[in-house]
Amino acid sequence: MRAFVAIDMPEPVRDALEAVQAGLTVGRLADPDTLHLTLAFLGEQPESVLAELHGQLSGLAAPRFELRLQGLGSFGSRAPSVIWAGVAPLPALAELRDKVRGAVRRAGIELPRERFRPHVTLARFRRGMRPEAVLAVQRFVAENAGFAAPAFTVERVSLFQSTLRPDGPLHEVLAEYPLDG
Helix, strand or coil: CEEEEEEECCHHHHHHHHHHHCCCCCCEECCHHHCEEEEEEEEECCHHHHHHHHHHHHCCCCECEEECEEEEEEECCCCCCEEEEEECCCHHHHHHHHHHHHHHHHCCCCCCCCCCCCEEEEEECCCCCCHHHHHHHHHHHHHCCCCECCCEEECEEEEEEEECCCCCCEEEEEEEEECEC
């Protein structure tokens, strides 16, 4: 089962993200119903390992905190592969990610060491984009650099199953883990 642990976006934030997506004329837009901030991508895992992870995440002790998405950016050096909404720097988010990754490791899942660049993916692009499409994406990112979504309180993290489909992934919440009030 393909899975990940993430913060789901509340409706007002999804609405703001969908509104900014509306200005993008190239690429494959992420479905607003699937917008999330990944804390740990788990890849393909057997159900027994996910059951162990559920036990580990059920004991997660982390405080609630305010989160605000702001700014747009892209991954990809010459041609973008992804456009994303960024997150204001926040120690509480980094601490939550570290606790989630600790639970994942205790469940027996190996994760690669990687720099945490918190973001919400808005669109993806195929390789070999035409130069005019690359310019359109760069212009879009520059014009929307001041994007800000409403702040919200992160009250839980969720374990998701991700099913890949030709028209985009389908995400299903398998379990939710409340944060301390």
